[in-house]
Amino acid sequence: MNKKDFILSLFFPKRCKFCEKVIDYREHICKECEESLPIIEGDVCSKCGCEKAFCNCGEKSRYYMSVCAPYYYSGPPREAIKHLKFRNAKHLADGLADDMVSCFNERYKDLEFDFCTFVPAHKSTIKMRGYNQAELLCRSFSEKTGIPFSDLLQKDFKTPSQHTLNESTRKGNLLGAFSLRHKMKESIRDARILLCDDIKTTGSTLDECAKTLLINGAAEVRCITLCVTKNDKK
Numbered sequence: 001m002n003k004k005d006f007i008l009s010l011f012f013p014k015r016c017k018f019c020e021k022v023i024d025y026r027e028h029i030c031k032e033c034e035e036s037l038p039i040i041e042g043d044v045c046s047k048c049g050c051e052k053a054f055c056n057c058g059e060k061s062r063y064y065m066s067v068c069a070p071y072y073y074s075g076p077p078r079e080a081i082k083h084l085k086f087r088n089a090k091h092l093a094d095g096l097a098d099d100m101v102s103c104f105n106e107r108y109k110d111l112e113f114d115f116c117t118f119v120p121a122h123k124s125t126i127k128m129r130g131y132n133q134a135e136l137l138c139r140s141f142s143e144k145t146g147i148p149f150s151d152l153l154q155k156d157f158k159t160p161s162q163h164t165l166n167e168s169t170r171k172g173n174l175l176g177a178f179s180l181r182h183k184m185k186e187s188i189r190d191a192r193i194l195l196c197d198d199i200k201t202t203g204s205t206l207d208e209c210a211k212t213l214l215i216n217g218a219a220e221v222r223c224i225t226l227c228v229t230k231n232d233k234k
Helices: 003-010 031-035 075-086 091-106 124-127 135-144 166-171 204-215
Strands: 115-118 153-155 178-180 192-200 220-228
Touching: 031 192, 075 091, 075 135, 075 192, 075 220, 091 135, 091 220, 115 135, 124 192, 135 192, 153 204, 192 204
Parallel strands: 115 192, 192 220
Antiparallel strands: 153 178
């Protein structure tokens, strides 16, 4: 970091992108968060995004071809998502997108995409929260990677939150909930699309979005999220 950045840090202290604790201007995260990051590494299952030691997806079919994420949904990344999602901490999206880009460069380095898009929220959620955290992450990700951003999907009706449901009812909860935005069909014909979200739990939300894109002519859909929920049951 140069002298200009140092001087700026005197007036605008740098903060950890996970817990927002003030840190040294040469650092990106605090030592406490760095030591407890639930990093996904090693041999990873492309279908569920977990390390294969925790994979239990078996023969379960998906409309999306693969998913990847830098972290499990626990510790500092979980707290950062809560702040981003529920406490108006929109400024966190840019730093968190950096970690998604690093994951992308490792897991999808040999792939090309025509667009990146995001899991949409219902208009009532946007009205209440003021923004969609998945869109913030996707826009920042697009700027950093150069993959064109496109607002492709919309959520047509409000559904119960996925985290309140068990796995067997999550997929049915979203059936028909998403559609392609008006006049976007021609633009995605035969397109390779990267779908972004903040968290992947069972994958039902990503799968329903991927199905909508494929039905409307996309060639393939792959996914990237900041976090995935660890599969603790074998």
